[in-house]
Amino acid sequence: MQALTQHLAQTLKALRVQRQWSLTQAAEHSGVSKAMLGQIERGESSPTVATLWKIATGFAVPFSLFITPPEAPAEVTHYRDGERPPFQQRNAQMQVRPLADFDPLLGFDLLEITFSAGAFSESAPHAPGVTEHVVVISGTLEVRVAQQWHLLKQGEVLRFNADVPHAYRNSSDQPALIHDLIHYPRAG
Incomplete structure (x- = not known):
C-alpha cells in the first residue's frame, strides 16, 4: 500500500x-x-x-494513471490474477483494480470494481465525451445516470455518457463485481 x-x-x-x-x-x-x-x-x-x-x-x-505505475509498451502483455493489487478506500465500500494498463492509442481504461453490500458512490461528471460501459460480472448494481436509476443484473451491460453526474449503488446484501470500460476521447 x-x-x-x-x-x-x-x-x-x-x-x-x-x-x-x-x-x-x-x-x-x-x-x-x-x-x-x-x-x-x-x-x-x-x-x-x-x-x-x-x-x-x-x-x-485516465483514472488508472493514479493507481497503476506505467509499464513499457509490449506487443503482448499477459496479466495474471493477483498481480495488480486493488485500490481500496478506507471504508472498504469499493475496490478498484485495473485489468489492463491505460491504452493511449485506443483511449480506454479497463477496471474491475467491487462494491460491498450497501455501497454507494457518486461520481462527478467526467470530461466531455467520456463514456462508460458497465458490465455486471456477479451480483446486482444500480447505476444512476443524470436522474434515472438503472438496475443491472449479472451479465447485463449499461453504456452511458459519463460527462453527466452519475452514481453507483449496491442495495443487496452481497458484493457486486463489475468491469468498467471507460473510453476517453482523443483531444483535438
Missing part, C-alpha cells in the same frame, strides 16, 4: 508541475480542496475512489 501511496503522490505532483498549476489552481480544476491535494502529494492521505475520480477529471487524465 505504501508503494501505491508514493506512486499516487508522485503522479499528482508531476501532473501539477507539468501544467504549472499551484495547489490552488489544481483545487479549482478538480473540485478537491487545496489541503487534501497537499496531503496526497506528501503521501499523508489515502483518498477515496470518488476523490481520485475528481482529480483525474480535473487533470483530464
Whole structure:
C-alpha cells in the first residue's frame, strides 16, 4: 500500500508541475480542496475512489494513471490474477483494480470494481465525451445516470455518457463485481 501511496503522490505532483498549476489552481480544476491535494502529494492521505475520480477529471487524465505505475509498451502483455493489487478506500465500500494498463492509442481504461453490500458512490461528471460501459460480472448494481436509476443484473451491460453526474449503488446484501470500460476521447 505504501508503494501505491508514493506512486499516487508522485503522479499528482508531476501532473501539477507539468501544467504549472499551484495547489490552488489544481483545487479549482478538480473540485478537491487545496489541503487534501497537499496531503496526497506528501503521501499523508489515502483518498477515496470518488476523490481520485475528481482529480483525474480535473487533470483530464485516465483514472488508472493514479493507481497503476506505467509499464513499457509490449506487443503482448499477459496479466495474471493477483498481480495488480486493488485500490481500496478506507471504508472498504469499493475496490478498484485495473485489468489492463491505460491504452493511449485506443483511449480506454479497463477496471474491475467491487462494491460491498450497501455501497454507494457518486461520481462527478467526467470530461466531455467520456463514456462508460458497465458490465455486471456477479451480483446486482444500480447505476444512476443524470436522474434515472438503472438496475443491472449479472451479465447485463449499461453504456452511458459519463460527462453527466452519475452514481453507483449496491442495495443487496452481497458484493457486486463489475468491469468498467471507460473510453476517453482523443483531444483535438
